[in-house]
Amino acid sequence: MTLDWESRENTDFVYRRYNVIVEGPAIKPEDDKDVKKNMPPKEPFRELALAVIHGDSDRAREATKTALASTPPLDVIEKGLSKGMDAVSALYAKGAYFLPDVMLSADAMMVGMNMADAKLGKAREKKGTVVSFVAEGDPHDIGKNLVVMFLRSNGYEVVDLGRDVPNADVVSAVKKAKPVMLTGTALMTTTMTNFHHVSDMLKKEGISLPIFGCGGGAVKRDFVESYDMGVYGVKAFHATKLADAAVAGKTWKDMRKEYPKIVGEFVGEYADRL
Amino acid sequence: MTLDWESRENTDFVYRRYNVIVEGPAIKPEDDKDVKKNMPPKEPFRELALAVIHGDSDRAREATKTALASTPPLDVIEKGLSKGMDAVSALYAKGAYFLPDVMLSADAMMVGMNMADAKLGKAREKKGTVVSFVAEGDPHDIGKNLVVMFLRSNGYEVVDLGRDVPNADVVSAVKKAKPVMLTGTALMTTTMTNFHHVSDMLKKEGISLPIFGCGGGAVKRDFVESYDMGVYGVKAFHATKLADAAVAGKTWKDMRKEYPKIVGEFVGEYADRL
Amino acid sequence: MGIFRYTKLAYREPDEMLFGHAKFPVSAHWGLQFGAGYVVPEVKVAPEAGSERSKEVMVKECESIAEQAAGRAVDIGLPAFLLEQEHVYQQTHFPDWGGACTRAQADVLERFHNEYGIKCGLRQTVGDTRLEERGGLRGTDYDNEIAESIEQCAKNGASDIAAETMGGKSVLDYGSMRGDIRAILFGIGVLGSIDMEYFWKRAVRICSHYNCNPAGDTNCSGANSVMYIAGGLLGKDFSHTGAALARAISAARSLVAVECGATGPLKDCGYENTIVKAICGVPIAQEGKNAVCAHADVMGNLTCQVADVWSNESVFHREEMGGPTPGVWLQATGYEAALMNTAIQTGNAKILRDLYTLTDKYRDPQGTLLAYDNAFRVAGAIVEYGKDPYLRARAAALECSKVITEAYDAKKLMLTRFELDSLNKYTSVLEGLPMESERFIDECMKEYPKRIPTFDPKSYGL
Amino acid sequence: MGIFRYTKLAYREPDEMLFGHAKFPVSAHWGLQFGAGYVVPEVKVAPEAGSERSKEVMVKECESIAEQAAGRAVDIGLPAFLLEQEHVYQQTHFPDWGGACTRAQADVLERFHNEYGIKCGLRQTVGDTRLEERGGLRGTDYDNEIAESIEQCAKNGASDIAAETMGGKSVLDYGSMRGDIRAILFGIGVLGSIDMEYFWKRAVRICSHYNCNPAGDTNCSGANSVMYIAGGLLGKDFSHTGAALARAISAARSLVAVECGATGPLKDCGYENTIVKAICGVPIAQEGKNAVCAHADVMGNLTCQVADVWSNESVFHREEMGGPTPGVWLQATGYEAALMNTAIQTGNAKILRDLYTLTDKYRDPQGTLLAYDNAFRVAGAIVEYGKDPYLRARAAALECSKVITEAYDAKKLMLTRFELDSLNKYTSVLEGLPMESERFIDECMKEYPKRIPTFDPKSYGL
Ligand code: B12
Numbered sequence A, B: 001m002t003l004d005w006e007s008r009e010n011t012d013f014v015y016r017r018y019n020v021i022v023e024g025p026a027i028k029p030e031d032d033k034d035v036k037k038n039m040p041p042k043e044p045f046r047e048l049a050l051a052v053i054h055g056d057s058d059r060a061r062e063a064t065k066t067a068l069a070s071t072p073p074l075d076v077i078e079k080g081l082s083k084g085m086d087a088v089s090a091l092y093a094k095g096a097y098f099l100p101d102v103m104l105s106a107d108a109m110m111v112g113m114n115m116a117d118a119k120l121g122k123a124r125e126k127k128g129t130v131v132s133f134v135a136e137g138d139p140h141d142i143g144k145n146l147v148v149m150f151l152r153s154n155g156y157e158v159v160d161l162g163r164d165v166p167n168a169d170v171v172s173a174v175k176k177a178k179p180v181m182l183t184g185t186a187l188m189t190t191t192m193t194n195f196h197h198v199s200d201m202l203k204k205e206g207i208s209l210p211i212f213g214c215g216g217g218a219v220k221r222d223f224v225e226s227y228d229m230g231v232y233g234v235k236a237f238h239a240t241k242l243a244d245a246a247v248a249g250k251t252w253k254d255m256r257k258e259y260p261k262i263v264g265e266f267v268g269e270y271a272d273r274l
Numbered sequence C, D: 001m002g003i004f005r006y007t008k009l010a011y012r013e014p015d016e017m018l019f020g021h022a023k024f025p026v027s028a029h030w031g032l033q034f035g036a037g038y039v040v041p042e043v044k045v046a047p048e049a050g051s052e053r054s055k056e057v058m059v060k061e062c063e064s065i066a067e068q069a070a071g072r073a074v075d076i077g078l079p080a081f082l083l084e085q086e087h088v089y090q091q092t093h094f095p096d097w098g099g100a101c102t103r104a105q106a107d108v109l110e111r112f113h114n115e116y117g118i119k120c121g122l123r124q125t126v127g128d129t130r131l132e133e134r135g136g137l138r139g140t141d142y143d144n145e146i147a148e149s150i151e152q153c154a155k156n157g158a159s160d161i162a163a164e165t166m167g168g169k170s171v172l173d174y175g176s177m178r179g180d181i182r183a184i185l186f187g188i189g190v191l192g193s194i195d196m197e198y199f200w201k202r203a204v205r206i207c208s209h210y211n212c213n214p215a216g217d218t219n220c221s222g223a224n225s226v227m228y229i230a231g232g233l234l235g236k237d238f239s240h241t242g243a244a245l246a247r248a249i250s251a252a253r254s255l256v257a258v259e260c261g262a263t264g265p266l267k268d269c270g271y272e273n274t275i276v277k278a279i280c281g282v283p284i285a286q287e288g289k290n291a292v293c294a295h296a297d298v299m300g301n302l303t304c305q306v307a308d309v310w311s312n313e314s315v316f317h318r319e320e321m322g323g324p325t326p327g328v329w330l331q332a333t334g335y336e337a338a339l340m341n342t343a344i345q346t347g348n349a350k351i352l353r354d355l356y357t358l359t360d361k362y363r364d365p366q367g368t369l370l371a372y373d374n375a376f377r378v379a380g381a382i383v384e385y386g387k388d389p390y391l392r393a394r395a396a397a398l399e400c401s402k403v404i405t406e407a408y409d410a411k412k413l414m415l416t417r418f419e420l421d422s423l424n425k426y427t428s429v430l431e432g433l434p435m436e437s438e439r440f441i442d443e444c445m446k447e448y449p450k451r452i453p454t455f456d457p458k459s460y461g462l
């Protein structure tokens, strides 16, 4: 280069890498105080939780195998694997964990859960069913995939319709699955309008679906709130809290009003609703 | 300057002064073909029109004085001064005249008109009354002043309420003046909302006002169309065409739909209404 | 009345002027400095429609603007930024609103400053709610509420106070609408200057009781209005040469705030600050190519040339696909400031400055006037008659005319017939004006009060 | 299959690379040239919500975007501009919509070109509507409609056709969500490259029948997705060093369009074009600080460094206080291009280039990679293995890792623990990968098809 930065000092006037500046000391995830508080103290649960926390699918497989030899499958899931996933959610929410960490943990959790389910023999009762789709004409599905992952690893049955889903297919899936909630994702000005159509079609069918949460790119809260049942979803991991709220009987009107309370954190998009 | 532009040639790669590039040859306003077509051929009308076209108040005073000696005041206005103003509007609309030219012409026209009115003795019948205001809390009044000027020089009686006008004052002025149209101007996010309030107050009073045209800064068409009676006004000189339409019985709903047709030109803001 | 008047320039030659550098830097709390060797990006965002419905909502609205701006600032690594809140009517009209909004924003900035060490500042620009036609400019309730709002803001954490006062507007509007350059000169140069003195003496006094800088006052109602109305190259509402003259005049008027004790960073939207900086050497804010949200100016790069604060212009508070506008537009100004700061740190600032200038110097006559070398000449004309507000404003306009005519004669600047004709017409009017302030005022007072119903001479002690 | 592969760089040294200059300039109708010694500003605006309700409405919508952009261009005196329409679903899915929209926009541009002599161009970016999980990428109705839409656009006046194809997305998404660099390399470097060849051979063939340039293809689904997810400095969703690696890999993939005959200006949003230009010398479009409407990237200035077209990123079509967005954002890019062009015309382009670069070179590891000197090194690594899509992608990633590590070791670039750890982890995975393409593919094929249900090997001939 003709100019050479190194020959001058004060890059500080141009940029500051705050991520490096404010970085705290390294700690192991299991030493985090919020994690510690909720970790199952006893084996085999502790090991199950740790395998999930570390996002180690092999370790989860081993630990589940060992645990299932002596422990009821439901306990393996609820007292072990799930506790690990709770810790992971806490770490992600506070910024100590990154998304790939969460994904790997979710993978590990699913490995154990599938083994436990198999052992259980009959279908385990799920918290509820959610139908998820990406709007017709829209190929953007990363957000939807995250939503599905978070819901599944939090105990929901998810009917994943994929992307570019015709509105009619959404409606019939809802009719068939009777979900507690429908999640739609769209990112474009000209595909998000499908939410509106789906809402109308559901109403016409007399279906009163508790929620219809959507988020992404061009989609903003005022648009989502311009049709019935619409609740603007901000972060993919909020989907689980919203589903929990739906199970607990909250309506879409409640969700609009209480979004930050329901997801348990400050949400810029709902700053005026607090 | 350290760098010197003149040492290089191709400023053409940086900017192009299209206004200079596309400028046509100079012609006198009265030689313009559209003006020619509509100019009164005979004196004293021709001279009256010319005085207005040239924005020369002194000349208008002289010409009016001379004309009034031999001609009925109403003819002085309608066959002379007004023809001049029509020519000015045409020149402005096609970009041959600039706003200050129009203002000076309007001033000249008013000089003549006031003299003719005085001679007439009784109040001349106006095309109609318009009430104009700038919203409460808003000091921006250039747009409103233009609107008033255009309306007046086109034969309307205007009740000019000024700027920062409380909503209640607008409503009582309307009750009193029974205008064919109310023009509101606001430029700010937090003052334009008053249009909405005024609309509500008028409705509550049972007043069905044909139009309520507004424009400026933060105000956009979708906002103006979010309340009853609102018609989004784009250019100040459109106000006269809108008033004419109101006199001819067009409602605010018609105006929304037919704006470009009513004002007689392509209007970007209404591109989807054609 | 004896305020200090500038009769010398702050710089010996135009080349000494440079973005990020002011002869008299200004410090503010939260670690920020202006004109001290780096350019500070600024953002301003208009409160949303409807947010005026209650004090509580307005405070939340302003807080969220601050939150969104500060969040983006750290996320993209800006070392420093200035948040400006241009008061809407209610924030000045109800001084406690202004105070509470300031407090909410100051708290956000303080939190970010403490957490990340980011340098920041908070500018509150009060609204000039006075109405000349309703009781005049002095001593009315409107007038008093402004003073109170300034105090509330200064007390509640603003690092500086700015304004865009409207003295002279009645006459100026009359003039600009009719191409009457004498009225423009009278409105901005005489009446504007008189009112500025009234307004800024008081504002400076109030600020001096708090840890708050009286920043200054741009000629929005004159230079900016006229530029806005003049519009783009194809605009037909006002001549661009006339707009240049109005801006030259406005520099003589905006200088008054500094003469009353304002310290900068001077407020931006009138674009006259290059000239003012040449005279008094205080830091200035400027806007240009990152104010496209609000203006189609024809000199978006040029205005960077000697800016100490680089700003947008108030934008709707809403969501872009890339996030809320406070962050989006701070990123825009932040990145431009970063480029300027790199140039400073690597010793290339003067080259970048000249590139900015040359990009627009001949795009439009307004750019020709404001190019820092020409602006310096106009500044020189102003201080030559520095003691007399009228004469210096007239001198500014005449020098501006010379600058443009020379550029035209040298075939560097092209002009349309309308631009050239109006320039010549205005110039000869200006040349014909008296050389005594009193005579000029007398002449104007014979004519304008009767022509302009909203003009209130006693507002100016006339 | 025998397409041409680059095994040499287009430039001898990085310093030869400069904005506005490409080794192989491209001409388009309406007088426009790319890379021919000046930078062309570009604007793109997303059709409004609801405009998809009928063909007629969509055509009107696109026409008004063109009208508003062109109107502003002449009003501020831009010598040239490029209008891009990124197809929404319906414009590609119904090829006659795409054709009619193109025609309407072309007519507007032609009118302005004839009236003002302004140079302009019209880029249509078709949407990749293919769905790997629904019948695969080849020969389906989806696939065929794309070819038809390209033809309609080319026929109806587009001056170039671009795309953002999604080959490899299934595997890549899996990898980026899990920090699995091998999957990223396989998804972008291998599968992406294979699909590019399929897609662009055809696109080039279609364009060749018309007066229309096949422009190229940026790795939106890879490099851009990952950058977007990585977010700002405080983002916690993906490592910025990982994002840099993905981008290095994507350069090896995006090069394929050129190898199939694409001429540029290459499409922008993946930000990989500096590397690609170093290899093939075609003009490139870039976006950065004027794409704040859509992105909070951390290298807004740097991306100007060697841009031939300077663009925003699709923005809502609506009104700003300063007018409709097509004009507003064209003004933003237009002014930045003007600055670059001034630098070129005054002989200071290389200084400005370096200022752009240095402003962001160490703001973030992604900037470190893309700084043109480093990008040049990565380009060198790619052509060293130029014949083999896999090996060249791997080499790009490894060189990127080196570049970042060196900058870190030299204490020029600071990294967080997460960034450093992930870089080290990814690097050692990359180093451990086989040196034979077939073996790598075999290994991946053993694992990913069963893990990723949406992955369809036959779409890639595997
Ligand atoms: C990556 C990307 C792509 C990738 C997507 C890859 C993939 N695997 O999905 C690809 C290459 C496919 C792509 C293609 C196109 N894209 Co694209 N793309 C993007 C980009 C940059 C990021 C999207 C993304 O993945 N974000 C990350 C994910 C995680 O975010 P998300 O989906 O929004 O989800 C978050 C939240 O919304 C929330 N969420 C989502 N759903 C739900 C549901 C619930 C219940 C809850 C609680 C939360 C929630 O959770 C997530 C956060 O935790 C956006 C930019 C933007 N501003 O969004 C453009 C963008 C969406 N794309 C755009 C365009 C124009 C296109 C194309 C049309 C371009 C073209 N002509 O080729 C094509 C589509 C072609 C077609 N088939 O029609 C435009 C849309 C403009 C418009 N008209 O509105 C955007 C906005 C960019 C821009 N400003 O120009 N794109």
Ligand code: B12
Binding pocket: B137, B138, B139, B140, B141, B142, B143, B144, B146, B147, B183, B184, B185, B186, B187, B188, B189, B190, B213, B214, B215, B216, B217, B218, B232, B233, B234, B235, B236, B237, B238, B239, B242, C046, C047, C086, C087, C088, C089, C125, C126, C127, C128, C129, C130, C163, C164, C165, C166, C169, C173, C220, C221, C222, C224, C225, C228, C229, C293, C294, C313, C314, C315, D321, D322
């Ligand atoms: C000039 C100006 C001023 C001048 C106005 C001088 C004057 N004599 O009116 C002054 C200095 C007073 C001023 C002050 C302020 N301003 Co101011 N101002 C502007 C500016 C640059 C131009 C306005 C203008 O005069 N345009 C020219 C006229 C001719 O246009 P117009 O009024 O829109 O009218 C046209 C059309 O709308 C139409 N029209 C208008 N009415 C009607 C009616 C009908 C029926 C029809 C058919 C047509 C029609 O006709 C005209 C065209 O032919 C705008 C920028 C903008 N984008 O608008 C900011 C702007 C309006 N101001 C703004 C601000 C913030 C302020 C202040 C609050 C700043 C401050 N804190 O000091 C203060 C107000 C203080 C207070 N009292 O509350 C913001 C508003 C932001 C918001 N919240 O919405 C704007 C948008 C600038 C910005 N982007 O930041 N301002």
